[in-house]
Amino acid sequence: MLDLAGKHILLGLTGGVACYKSAELCRLLVKAGATVQVVMTEAAAQFITPVTMQALSGRPVYASQWDAREPNNMPHINLGREADAIVLAPASADFIARLVQGRSDELLSLLCLARPMERVALLVAPAMNREMWAHPATQRNLRQLDADGARVLGVGNGWQACGETGDGRMLEPAQLLEEIVAHFQPKALAGEHVVVTAGPTFEAMDPIRGITNHSSGKMGFAIARAAREAGARVTLVAGPVHQPTPRGVSRIDVLSAEQMLQAAQGAVQDATVFVATAAVADWRPADQSAHKIKKDGSGQPPVLRFVENPDILLAIARTPRAREGALFCVGFAAESENLVEHAKAKRERKGIPLLVGNIGPLTFGQDDNALLLVDAAGVRELPRAPKLQLARELVAEVAARLPRPRPAP
Numbered sequence: 001m002l003d004l005a006g007k008h009i010l011l012g013l014t015g016g017v018a019c020y021k022s023a024e025l026c027r028l029l030v031k032a033g034a035t036v037q038v039v040m041t042e043a044a045a046q047f048i049t050p051v052t053m054q055a056l057s058g059r060p061v062y063a064s065q066w067d068a069r070e071p072n073n074m075p076h077i078n079l080g081r082e083a084d085a086i087v088l089a090p091a092s093a094d095f096i097a098r099l100v101q102g103r104s105d106e107l108l109s110l111l112c113l114a115r116p117m118e119r120v121a122l123l124v125a126p127a128m129n130r131e132m133w134a135h136p137a138t139q140r141n142l143r144q145l146d147a148d149g150a151r152v153l154g155v156g157n158g159w160q161a162c163g164e165t166g167d168g169r170m171l172e173p174a175q176l177l178e179e180i181v182a183h184f185q186p187k188a189l190a191g192e193h194v195v196v197t198a199g200p201t202f203e204a205m206d207p208i209r210g211i212t213n214h215s216s217g218k219m220g221f222a223i224a225r226a227a228r229e230a231g232a233r234v235t236l237v238a239g240p241v242h243q244p245t246p247r248g249v250s251r252i253d254v255l256s257a258e259q260m261l262q263a264a265q266g267a268v269q270d271a272t273v274f275v276a277t278a279a280v281a282d283w284r285p286a287d288q289s290a291h292k293i294k295k296d297g298s299g300q301p302p303v304l305r306f307v308e309n310p311d312i313l314l315a316i317a318r319t320p321r322a323r324e325g326a327l328f329c330v331g332f333a334a335e336s337e338n339l340v341e342h343a344k345a346k347r348e349r350k351g352i353p354l355l356v357g358n359i360g361p362l363t364f365g366q367d368d369n370a371l372l373l374v375d376a377a378g379v380r381e382l383p384r385a386p387k388l389q390l391a392r393e394l395v396a397e398v399a400a401r402l403p404r405p406r407p408a409p
């Protein structure tokens with residue numbers, strides 16, 4: 001799956017030590033299927049050579065507005081017109097100030113000013129020392145840049161080349177790639193608040209042990225990412241999993257089903273879509289020992305009693321907002337046989353408009369899956385594909401089913 005197939009990115013580098021990360025970003029963009037045209041300022045060329053960027057992009061780098069390679073001698077017009085987006089990475093404090101003022105005395109700022117704004121987005125990845133970042137002048141400029149229609153992608157926090165620690169690092173190349181890919185996805189869920197539960201729950205017996213379910217959380221995390229790409233605000237309630245949080249998603253970590261219920265109930269108060277992908281443990285030990293349960297030497301294992309956990313999806317699907325259609329609930333069913341039958345029955349039982357079925361053992365921990373969508377109208381298959389692609393398809397299906405016009409949250 002090449003997320004940027006057919007896209008042409010103009011990658012602009014300005015002066016900053018983060019230029020070393022732009023080489024990796026260029027590689028990732030090319031690997032994702034994009035063609036990349038690099039444009040560098042004179043200051044950027046102090047940090048990384050055009051030779052490196054040419055080799056990685058497979059195209060000669062532009063650095064001067066007087067570049068005679070363009071037949072009309074107008075690289076500032078031609079390069080911007082060809083691009084699907086301009087990505088400034090790194091964008092220095094000085095360059096941001098120059099953009100805000102509409103300056104245009106060298107090629108990169110000139111082509112940013114000359115870009116057709118309605119068609120060519122300007123994505124800005126700032127990189128600077130933490131004091132420069134925090135300075136009111138920089139913050140004022142960033143607000144103005146945003147108001148002028150650019151998208152500021154934020155910064156990372158951590159160790160800086162100057163030896164200080166704080167905000168202002170350029171985002172990592174993989175994070176920038178995620179933002180650029182997200183930029184090109186259709187905004188089918190703009191204005192929505194989507195809550196997703198993901199991963200297993202862990203039900204403690206004592207401080208050391210407990211019972212849990214099989215679930216990597218990959219499908220739920222992919223849905224959270226796809227919903228955010230589609231323009232939604234996303235809250236992800238995650239059980240114990242080892243998955244990186246998708247960019248721009250608020251994550252609440254929980255362990256047990258009861259904690260997941262509490263977190264989900266809090267998050268759905270103003271949500272418009274709830275997607276329950278979590279593999280919630282159906283039971284939890286009735287008694288939780290305060291200390292580790294020890295072997296008593298008798299050779300007899302302890303007798304455990306269990307009580308049923310709350311059904312999170314059912315509880316939320318029964319709230320007045322869900323019943324009135326203000327909160328659209330989507331359930332998942334992991335089955336091992338008779339998928340269509342079980343999925344239809346489960347949708348009825350949970351009283352939800354859409355249920356997504358899959359064969360559990362074929363998907364646990366995998367990067368791909370096949371889904372079966374069951375709603376009041378019938379059954380539709382989403383054939384085997386990477387989980388992120390399926391998540392995007394599911395997000396489009398959910399968006400198409402939301403009542404229009406949207407009821408007030």
Ligand code: CTP
Pocket residue numbers: 197257276277278279280281282309310311312313314330331332333334346
């Ligand atoms: N679910 C939930 N809370 C639970 C159990 C399930 O929110 N305590 C949600 C899951 O996240 C999923 C859906 O309900 O979206 C289906 O869960 P599943 O365990 O497959 O179904 P059950 O209702 O438990 O039915 P059964 O165990 O009979 O298959």
